[in-house]
Amino acid sequence: xxxxxxxxxxxxxxxxxxxxxxxxxxxxxxxxxxxxxxxxxxxxxxxxxxxxxxxxxxxxxxxxxxxxxxxxxxxxxxxxxxxxxxxxxxxxxxxxxxxxxxxxxxxxxxxxxxxxxxxxxxxxxxxxxxxxxxxxxxxxxxxxxxxxxxxxxxxxxxxxxxxxxxxxxxxxxxxxxxxxxxxxxxxxxxxxxxxxxxxxxxxxxxxxxxxxxxxxxxxxxxxxxxxxxxxxxxxxxxxxxxxxxxxxxxxxxxxxxxxxxxxxxxxxxxxxxxxxxxxxxxxxxxxxxxxxxxxxxxxxxxxxxxxxxxxxxxxxxxxxxxxxxxxxxxxxxxxxxxxxxxxxxxxxxxxxxxxxxxxxxxxxxxxxxxxxxxxxxxxxxxxxxxxxxxxxxxxxxxxxxxxxxxxxxxxxxxxxxxxxxxxxxxxxxxxxxxxxxxxxxxxxxxxxxxxxxxxxxxxxxxxxxxxxxxxxxxxxxxxxxxxxxxxxxxxxxxxxxxxxxxxxxxxxxxxxxxxxxxxxxxxx
Numbered sequence: 267x268x269x270x271x272x273x274x275x276x277x278x279x280x281x282x283x284x285x286x287x288x289x290x291x292x293x294x295x296x297x298x299x300x301x302x303x304x305x306x307x308x309x310x311x312x313x314x315x316x317x318x319x320x321x322x323x324x325x326x327x328x329x330x331x332x333x334x335x336x337x338x339x340x341x342x343x344x345x346x347x348x349x350x351x352x353x354x355x356x357x358x359x360x361x362x363x364x365x366x367x368x369x370x371x372x373x374x375x376x377x378x379x380x381x382x383x384x385x386x387x388x389x390x391x392x393x394x395x396x397x398x399x400x401x402x403x404x405x406x407x408x409x410x411x412x413x414x415x416x417x418x419x420x421x422x423x424x425x426x427x428x429x430x431x432x433x434x435x436x437x438x439x440x441x442x443x444x445x446x447x448x449x450x451x452x453x454x455x456x457x458x459x460x461x462x463x464x465x466x467x468x469x470x471x472x473x474x475x476x477x478x479x480x481x482x483x484x485x486x487x488x489x490x491x492x493x494x495x496x497x498x499x500x501x502x503x504x505x506x507x508x509x510x511x512x513x514x515x516x517x518x519x520x521x522x523x524x525x526x527x528x529x530x531x532x533x534x535x536x537x538x539x540x541x542x543x544x545x546x547x548x549x550x551x552x553x554x555x556x557x558x559x560x561x562x563x564x565x566x567x568x569x570x571x572x573x574x575x576x577x578x579x580x581x582x583x584x585x586x587x588x589x590x591x592x593x594x595x596x597x598x599x600x601x602x603x604x605x606x607x608x609x610x611x612x613x614x615x616x617x618x619x620x621x622x623x624x625x626x627x628x629x630x631x632x633x634x635x636x637x638x639x640x641x642x643x644x645x646x647x648x649x650x651x652x653x654x655x656x657x658x659x660x661x662x663x664x665x666x667x668x669x670x671x672x673x674x675x676x677x678x679x680x681x682x683x684x685x686x687x688x689x690x691x692x693x694x695x696x697x698x699x700x701x702x703x704x705x706x707x708x709x710x711x712x713x714x715x716x717x718x719x720x721x722x723x724x725x726x727x728x729x730x731x732x733x734x735x736x737x738x739x740x741x742x743x744x745x746x747x748x749x750x751x752x753x754x755x756x757x758x759x760x761x762x763x764x765x766x767x768x769x770x771x772x773x774x775x776x777x778x779x780x781x782x783x784x785x786x787x788x789x790x
Contacts, residue, residue, distance in 0.1 A: 318380055402454065403461070407464075417432070442462065546584045586715040
């Protein structure tokens, strides 16, 4: 493995571990919320309240700024122009903060009409609650903007520890704040917990940011060439993210008329589906991105294509069994983790079926974490946006049509089908743009991983349901044993097949595991 490949591997391993811990805490957070309040119009309002603050954050910082800023800033660093890079970063920071404050102010004033557009069919009292919770969560949007800016700078320096730890502190803040205030404030407590988590998320990155020796300048020089380059790259991504969020709004609009708790069920199912994406695909994408941008800056096209291919194949190898595993164990897993307190058996079934259909597209959305960054690395932000717009239109049409017949299952299926279409179209365009990136290897990895995953699916599902219906312990203990055995057996079957077939990706993963401790010491 090359020196840069080892850096990517080390970074990816640490990010995966940190994100895994953060995700586990995220599920603890969800368990606490749904156990206390169930899946109903109250939790629907809580989930809807995230939409507007998240939209503002994603619009300016979450995806657009980092996707446009990292290639530009990394190219400055790679070519020894650090001072110029920091001047561009300072100008961008100043404009971003001003725009963020203006948008938050406008959204605060017009929160009620916006909520009525998002979830018009919720009861009036739930609309009022959503408005109140949204107002509280606007505070966290500002700190998440600071967090996003810091993360973009640190990732450009290939410093991944602090941003990865931020997610852990974010969820700890939500859990701590929510539990502390829940008895007095009800579900509002968790909105204040979100604010606390956002503050902690940013603060944990400050020491590492100081280590990078920032050279901040107070300037609004819009004529700066680097700033203009970021804007040119950022504009298509902003448009694409706006369309993506619009699609989410359409889904929430349709779900608001399907009964109490449907929005919450879809949100929870999608969050579970996002676990492998967040742990594996996003980690690989984040770790690969600076390497891709550096390779492009140095004109190393062959290395660029190899890195892209390896990233996509590694994502398929890990996320295909993850998807089939979640599909196999969906009911016992959700029943084990969430079915207590006010979370009912019917909530479990609704969430489980939504999860099944979301998982059909999990591999595609995982691959997009690498594919989109591959285009961004060559400073092509237009192609992913154009493809994204077409995909979102397809998603909306499918959502409206399938929701009529299958309800929330139809919304989840539409999301998955659109994701597969997006992935295939981007792969085709990438081949046309830079030439082959090892298409045969990618297809071989996909087919072999899928075949092994199907065998794993059968083993995990059969073992779990056999144990549930034969063990004589309490219901929770039965499901804990069934899920544990199902996961263990599934991982064992899949790993054995991969090793017997001598898959290159299996050797790569084993290498990462063997190097786990050195990776933790050298990730930052």
